[in-house]
Amino acid sequence: MMSDLSATDRDVSRETSERLSALEGLLRKWNPAVNLVSKESLKDARTRHIVDSQQLYTLAPRDFHRWVDLGSGGGFPGLVVAILAAEQNPEAEVILVESDQRKAAFLQQAARALGVKATVHAERIETLSPMKADVLSARALAALPALCRFAERHLEPGGVAIFPKGANHQAEIAEAQQSHDFSVSVLPSVTDKDAAILVLKKIKAR
Numbered sequence: 001m002m003s004d005l006s007a008t009d010r011d012v013s014r015e016t017s018e019r020l021s022a023l024e025g026l027l028r029k030w031n032p033a034v035n036l037v038s039k040e041s042l043k044d045a046r047t048r049h050i051v052d053s054q055q056l057y058t059l060a061p062r063d064f065h066r067w068v069d070l071g072s073g074g075g076f077p078g079l080v081v082a083i084l085a086a087e088q089n090p091e092a093e094v095i096l097v098e099s100d101q102r103k104a105a106f107l108q109q110a111a112r113a114l115g116v117k118a119t120v121h122a123e124r125i126e127t128l129s130p131m132k133a134d135v136l137s138a139r140a141l142a143a144l145p146a147l148c149r150f151a152e153r154h155l156e157p158g159g160v161a162i163f164p165k166g167a168n169h170q171a172e173i174a175e176a177q178q179s180h181d182f183s184v185s186v187l188p189s190v191t192d193k194d195a196a197i198l199v200l201k202k203i204k205a206r
C-alpha cells in the first residue's frame, strides 16, 4: 500500500475533511448490516476507499456540470465526489446509480447526514434513460468493454470517463479496443502500485 497522505487529502477544507471522516464512520456503522465493502478493507478504509476515490476527482475538469457514478455501492467514488463538489463545485450535479435497494438507501441517508447534494437512482444502469454526464465514473463495476457500452449511452460527446482498474488494465484496454474507439490516458494510482486509473475520451462503438 502506498502513502495515504496524497496531495488530494491535504488540500481540502476542515469541513470537507470532517465530512470525509464522517463518511468513514457511516461506512463502519452500516457495513455489518448492508455489506457495502469487504470487511477486510475496513482496516484501511481511509486509503482503500476515501483517498482512492479522492484521487479520481482531481482528474476531472474542475467545472464539471454532471458527474454520474455507476454502481456506487457504499459511495465510492460517488459520495466522495459529492463531498468534494460541495466545496469546490457547488453548482454541479452528482448522480449515483445503484441497483441494490439497501445500498441505495444507505447512499441517500448518508448524503443527507453529510449535508451534501447527491441524487440517487436506485435502478439498473441498463434501464436508465441517457444521463448526459460530462464526467462518468465506475469503480469495480465491470470490465472495460461493458463500461464503454455504458459510456456510449450515458456520457455526452466531449465528456470524460474515469475508471480505476487493477493490474490487468492493459489487457482490458486491448479487449475494449476490439469493440470501441477511444483515447486513453493510463495514470498511476496513489493507493495501489499495481492499479491504474484509466481516463477515456471520445468513446465510440466501432
Ligand SMILES: C[S@@+](CC[C@H](N)C(=O)[O-])C[C@H]1O[C@@H](n2cnc3c(N)ncnc32)[C@H](O)[C@@H]1O
Binding pocket: 036, 037, 070, 071, 072, 073, 074, 075, 076, 077, 097, 098, 099, 100, 103, 123, 124, 125, 126, 138, 139, 140, 141
Ligand atoms: C463491486 S461493487 C463496487 C461498489 C463501489 N463502486 C466500490 O468500488 O466500492 C459493484 C456495485 O455495482 C452495483 N451494480 C452492479 N450491476 C449494476 C447495474 N447493472 N446497475 C446498477 N448497479 C449495479 C452492485 O449492486 C454493487 O453495489
